[in-house]
Amino acid sequence: ERVTISVIKADVGGLCGHTEAPEELLDVCDYVLEEAVDEILIDYYVTRCGDDINLIMTHRLGIDNEKIHGLAWRAFEEATKVAKELKLYGAGQDLLAEAFSGNVRGMGPGCAEMEFVERPSEPVIVFCCDKTDPSVFNLPLYRIFADPFNTAGLVYDKSMINGFKFDVLDVIENKQITLKAPEESYQLLALIGNLERYCIKRVHRAKDNEIAAVVSSEKLNLIAGRYVGKDDPVAIVRAQSGMPAVGEVLEAFATPHFVPGWMRGCHWGPLMPVSEEDARPARFDGPPRIMALGFQISNGKLIGPNDLFDDVSFNRAREKALEMADMIRRMGPFQPHRLPEAMMEYTSVPEVLAELKERFVETEKVEKAEKLRERGEIE
Ligand code: F6R
Ligand code: MG
Ligand code: MG
Incomplete structure (x- = not known):
């Protein structure tokens, strides 16, 4: 059913x-x-x-x-x-x-x-994030469904050896494309490595087109046209029996990566895997967080959850994320801590800059004036 x-x-x-x-x-x-x-x-x-x-x-x-x-x-x-x-x-x-x-x-x-x-046994993982955006899943979904150094099953399991298909959204032009790994994994990376524009929406198993993962990819800031907070995303991933194992899915979060979000949705920060209890971002409104709830679905009922990141095996990932946070925080309002202009959630930044607009002068004019001044021709 x-x-x-x-x-x-x-x-x-x-x-x-x-x-x-x-x-x-x-x-x-x-x-x-x-x-x-x-x-x-x-x-x-x-x-x-x-x-x-x-x-x-x-x-x-x-x-x-x-x-x-x-x-x-x-x-x-x-x-x-x-x-x-x-x-x-x-x-x-x-x-x-x-x-x-x-x-x-x-x-x-x-x-x-x-x-x-529903399979005879149906393990599902629900990921919930805060202080980041849907592109947060680009890197881990690639690792989970296309990288055999993360997911051993891609090599060992006959159901997965044909690979997976990725639906990728172009959030700026509102278009989408489907690319298949491993055959098109380089083209896939060429797109999804650009977090500004491309976002994985769905993953299907190539063998039988079975749905494997889905991400919420609404762009709140594009909808509202002004700052209304980040589109803190959620994702659902199916695991086991011909899909990546639960531990292979989680492994993608063992080495934290930098994601857009954090304070005012304007900074790069490390994605820290946390328990449900610890999903309460504080430092600089962060750092960005992800939690993973494991369920077994039984005749549609949700058995669980198992709070999967609430485990000592993720302590080091958390430590590492905090080190990364210390390191990048030193940059303050400078790039690369600060997001590029187009990715900043605060549409008020252009307003701040707009006030300076008329004070800009052509560099050439300034140089000319300096020369004239040197020669005493102007004050
Ligand atoms: C980021 C976020 C917070 C706020 C910050 C300022 O997604 O929600 O970092 O951006 O606390 O909030 P306001 O502008 O509401 O004072
Ligand atoms: Mg939030
Ligand atoms: Mg809020």
């Missing part, structure tokens, strides 16, 4: 600042989803990563379903009411539309969904 797993997320308020979505908000969401169990949902799990609330839901209605999206929207609306009462920071910040109209995509919340026939 087909089952759909939908992960829909939004930031509707933080305590304090942008650090954490408090229990009060999770409770409201829990209440709204609980009401929908049996009627619309099979099961659900509500959590938060930093200031983002993540609704993990299973059902039989397929992806992009109006009832599921409407339910998530209602949960976020109810949570927003509480956030406003408590005057939480940025209350309702990701609900960009006045009213729900069919699908949360384009309305602010982020969304990753996949539908599949």
Whole structure:
């Protein structure tokens, strides 16, 4: 039987600042989803990563379903009411539309969904991030599904030896392309190494086109056209029995990489794998974080989660991420800590620079004037 797993997320308020979505908000969401169990949902799990609330839901209605999206929207609306009462920071910040109209995509919340026939045993990992953007998954998804130095199964498992297909979005032109690894892995890298523009949306197993991974790739800042926070992403990855093993999926996060986000969505910072408990970014509003929740799906029910990064084997990755954070923080507002102009989330930066615009003078004119001044021809 087909089952759909939908992960829909939004930031509707933080305590304090942008650090954490408090229990009060999770409770409201829990209440709204609980009401929908049996009627619309099979099961659900509500959590938060930093200031983002993540609704993990299973059902039989397929992806992009109006009832599921409407339910998530209602949960976020109810949570927003509480956030406003408590005057939480940025209350309702990701609900960009006045009213729900069919699908949360384009309305602010982020969304990753996949539908599949439940295997005899179905291990699934849900990743939730804060203080970064969807391109955060480009490098790890490449490692997981295309790099045999990360995923031994690409070499040892007959189901995977034909490789995987990657759907890549061009977020600027709103186009997409599918590339297959290993045959086109260099072309794939040529695109996804550019985090400014390209973003992996989905991965399928080449052998049978079975869905393997999906990422929420809404560009909130492009939707709103002004700063409304980063599009802190979520992703779903299926594991085992002809897919990468759970440990192969997690291995991609054992050596932290630099991602865009962090303070004011304007800085490169290391992606630190953390437990659910530690998903509360503080230093310089970060560093960017990712948590990994492992579930077994059983007749659509979510068994778990197992908090997968809550393990000593990731201590060194965390240490390394903190070292990387120390190192790059020294750069302050200088590149390469600071993001290139086009990637900065604060659309207010051009405003700051605009004020300087008329004070710029042609260098040639300045030089001429200096010469004239030397010769005493002008003051
Ligand atoms: C980054 C983020 C925070 C805020 C920062 C300033 O995604 O959410 O780093 O950008 O705390 O927030 P405002 O502008 O709301 O004072
Ligand atoms: Mg926020
Ligand atoms: Mg956030």
